[in-house]
Amino acid sequence: MTYIKEKGKVSIIIPVYNAERYLEECVNSILGQTYHDLQIILINDGSTDNSWKICQKLMKRDSRITIYSQKNSGVSVARNKGLELSDGQWIMFVDPDDILNLNMVAALLSKFNENRDIVACACYGFNSKRKITDHFFYGNRLFQLNKLDLYLQLMDSTYGQPGEVVTAIGVPWGKIYRRHFIEKNKLRFDPKLRRMQDNIFNMYAFYYARDIYYVDELLYMYRLDHISNYGDRNLKIFEKIFLPVIEARYNGLKKLHLFDNTQIYKGYINEAATCLSIIIKEKIMVGKKLGKVQNQIKLLSTKPRFKLLLEYQGIKNIQNKKIKLKILCIKYKLIWLYVLLYKLWKAK
Template sequence: MISVIVPVYNVERYLEECLNSIQQQSYTDIEVILVNDGSTDHSKIICERYCEEDSRFYLLNQTNQGQSSARNVGVAASKGEFIAFVDSDDIIQKNYLEKLMQYMTEEVDIVESNFTVSKKDFLVENSKETTILFEGNSNEAVKIFPNHVLSVNPVTKLYRREIVESLPYPEGLIFEDIYCGIGMLKYIRKIIKIDYIGYYYRQHQTSTMHQDFSTKKLDVFTVCDKLVELYSDREELLPYIGSFLVHKATMHYQNDIKRGNPYAKFYNQKLAEYVNLTKKNPELARNTRFIKLYNICPKYYNSLIFPIYHFLWKLKNGVKEVEIEE
């Protein structure tokens, strides 16, 4: 059985669409754990209706404690051998769980699909043959992470239960996906990533990455440092984690830091730490684009070097800003 965990908080506008997509799955041996995280709109009433109509749906209510707590509570209450997370404003394809289960063999612990932030692309029927984009063990998965083949998202994946239980989501922090997304790879035997868009990820202006700066955004370094500590006993992998964190620190600086921000120096300090971590593997450092850019002029990397590079890269590749759904 697959346990589908759905944290719910003030999503009455999108909740029915999400729950319908779960209810209509072609793979039917499921239980759906809805964790109402203190919603103040009609989300709880909507959840109760689905539980009344479908015996596979269960509702847990708690005071508002955040998405990490809701996920952990849902996992603790679930009974399935496999676990999938679905955010309550997102949608999954009708054959999403069935497709992931096809690749969940005895030695596989995580199967990951692609996702899209374009609802138009999601709704287009995808009839092409599914292929494997990546298949590897724990070490291979961590080493490929800087290439962005795999995602840190809790969603878009089917997990063997023991993997999720091995690393609960840190509560009281944002950017917890960075910690668990890579941290869980420490405990797997094999992960498979398939070329299949099974998940629609809805973006909002209210999402963390689109909000104005607050000191809460410094949590990104707390979870990054926790990740480095988690892998401290596997030193050969730390440079690869460092390479990924250089990318994260760079992009968070670009999104968060405006002129005069008092935390700019701190961002640069953490970036330097992650750069040094990557340099413990000289070959990796030489072949990492962000490290090469950083070495041009570390002092002005965030304020000048990277913004120019990123502008030219977007111009060359015709990249436009992602449309955000209000």
């Protein structure tokens, strides 16, 4: 148990959407923290269940709880509203179905010094059947000038992880951010992104942070129920969901001059190649005619975010051999061969 002197208020932002089943358990794990100077901000994002009523009930229980309700606008808008309403010196994000170790806030705050802007921790992934440990890195890590491992794990969730992978360092929870640092660098979540808006947020946060410390302690419990079969459920709209992510990644790496690093360039190439491969798979699966698929692939391949893939250096750095062969088919306009390969591999 870590006991520390009060280091200022911690604002904990919880976006809430149809979370009636677990919300109270989540908030109770925050109210029971050994560190008491807290502001708990519940942002109801247009829930259609009893979540708002639970928010109102919780506010009456503890004066540290602030609640706000908005029409359904997405998790980015909800988190940004929470930042707007926050008045703490420190910022945390928590998902409404997750649970905090009762010592989490104190343990993370104890690692801050005058130059440190972010402290992060490891987590458990859990559901009713199992509990998995997820250590994002081997042991405690300090990131100052060299943040390469952070960037690479943002693009490949398995990178640097010593055991089973539940999620990766790009999540917004399991961290405390210095509020002044967030405001100084105008960090906000992008409402245009339906997925991975937290990952893109942290790409900028990691870049601008003076000092980041990773505590290899399992202090956050991440509920797994809602992520089951996510890819299968969203394959048909994968392009709408993930093309904007690749666009945001490309623009961010370019703006921050991170493409100058060879390993980051390779990381982006492989992330983008995987994304493009899945998008084309979806187009083939829905049975579109070859001519239409060819036109759509041609259009996609002219986008700046994918043009890098078709260059010699880009294709050379694709690690997955099947994906590399598919990208070669696109480069040389052999879409018929791409479709044939897809069907052959699917039949195996």
